[in-house]
Amino acid sequence: MAAGNNYNIYDEMRHDDQVKVVLSLKKDMAINSGWRIACDNEDIREFITDNLMHGMDQSLDTIMYDIMSSYDYGFSLSEPIYELKEGLYHWKSIKTRPPHTFRFDIDRFGNILSIIQNTSIGEFPHDQSKFVHNIYQPEFGNPYGRSDLRAAHDPWKAQVNHGTQRSNALPRYAKNHPEFNRFDDPGIGYR
Numbered sequence: 001m002a003a004g005n006n007y008n009i010y011d012e013m014r015h016d017d018q019v020k021v022v023l024s025l026k027k028d029m030a031i032n033s034g035w036r037i038a039c040d041n042e043d044i045r046e047f048i049t050d051n052l053m054h055g056m057d058q059s060l061d062t063i064m065y066d067i068m069s070s071y072d073y074g075f076s077l078s079e080p081i082y083e084l085k086e087g088l089y090h091w092k093s094i095k096t097r098p099p100h101t102f103r104f105d106i107d108r109f110g111n112i113l114s115i116i117q118n119t120s121i122g123e124f125p126h127d128q129s130k131f132v133h134n135i136y137q138p139e140f141g142n143p144y145g146r147s148d149l150r151a152a153h154d155p156w157k158a159q160v161n162h163g164t165q166r167s168n169a170l171p172r173y174a175k176n177h178p179e180f181n182r183f184d185d186p187g188i189g190y191r
Contacts, residue, residue, distance in 0.1 A: 007100045010073055010149050013156050019149065026148070027068045031061050047088075057093045066096035070136035073099045074145035077115065078132040094132070110141040 013019050037052075039045040052060050063078075070076040078096040082089045105113040105125070112133075114125040137146035149156075 007073060007098075009153070010147060013149050013152065014072055016156060016159075019152060019156065023071055023148065026071055027065055030068065031064050035060075051090050055090050055092070063094045063096070067094070067132070067134050069096060069099075070134045070145060071148050074136055074147040074150075075099060075143065076134045077102055078134065079130060080132065097131075104143045106143065112143055 014023065037045045037048045039048070056063070067076050067078050076096050076099065078094050080091060081093045081095060083092045084090075101118045103116050103118065105116055107113055112128050115128050115131060115133075117124045117126060133143070135143060135145040136148075139146060
């Protein structure tokens with residue numbers, strides 16, 4: 001995360017037209033490359049493939065797009081939700097949670113002990129095995145990863161500030177501007 005900021009800055013950056021296009025392009029390239037389940041057992045492969053394609057409340061592409069919000073924030077936490085049908089567990093959904101309220105309890109070796117969610121009524125620890133923790137650029141075991149927006153923050157901020165300064169200056173030039181006339185009319189000169 002850019003120094004002195006929080007995830008709200010990344011939220012604001014995600015609405016920028018150039019940032020949005022680049023993030024969408026990266027995610028679309030990964031999602032649209034296709035996928036398949038690699039398993040030697042044909043029955044297991046068909047069960048998993050069928051469940052992912054037809055058993056969930058959203059398409060797998062939509063779920064993967066949410067999971068890849070780790071490009072935006074550095075990490076994503078997604079919770080698989082199961083239902084029991086005919087003695088077998090099926091994926092009902094995979095819900096990606098906004099990263100804004102989560103932090104990690106880490107031991108001195110960098111291992112995650114628990115995932116803690118801050119809410120308006122207090123902190124709630126979660127078992128890390130409950131989540132799919134997708135870390136983007138996990139340099140040195142950092143569970144928060146590194147967002148693509150971190151590298152784009154300074155140029156984005158300069159662009160936003162330049163736009164604000166330009167907008168503030170426009171009214172100054174909109175009034176009291178000089179009026180120019182054509183040279184070929186001898187009766188009218190500069191005023």
